[in-house]
Amino acid sequence: MGNLCGKESSPDPFAQPGRTLGSAPAPSNTRTAPLPKKVGGPPRTLGPAPNTAAQSEGQEEAQRKAAAAAEARANAATKPKGKLSSQLQEQKKQTRADTLEAASKDTRRMRDADAAADSRAYN
Numbered sequence: 001m002g003n004l005c006g007k008e009s010s011p012d013p014f015a016q017p018g019r020t021l022g023s024a025p026a027p028s029n030t031r032t033a034p035l036p037k038k039v040g041g042p043p044r045t046l047g048p049a050p051n052t053a054a055q056s057e058g059q060e061e062a063q064r065k066a067a068a069a070a071e072a073r074a075n076a077a078t079k080p081k082g083k084l085s086s087q088l089q090e091q092k093k094q095t096r097a098d099t100l101e102a103a104s105k106d107t108r109r110m111r112d113a114d115a116a117a118d119s120r121a122y123n
Contacts, residue, residue, distance in 0.1 A: 078089070
């Protein structure tokens, strides 16, 4: 079974003479690998060198603006945007003890409801 989209191969691969088991394959000069390029040199610093006071002030101003933007994003993320968001914020504020207490109250109510159902069923 052959490849549907491939090229046609020779009619019979065994029609050509082969080689013995111990012999090396015939040398082929058609496939030669290119030599790797040499990479290196002195290390370079990326970006402009802060050699003047104006450049360092500009960099400090950019850092202040970036910090202010990050703080604004953090404040916007914590502000509730709607009913579900405010409920989620309330749940995040709950401690583990509050969560366990609410869960234990629910289980107590379920147990009481099961006991009442059993007493009504005369079990």
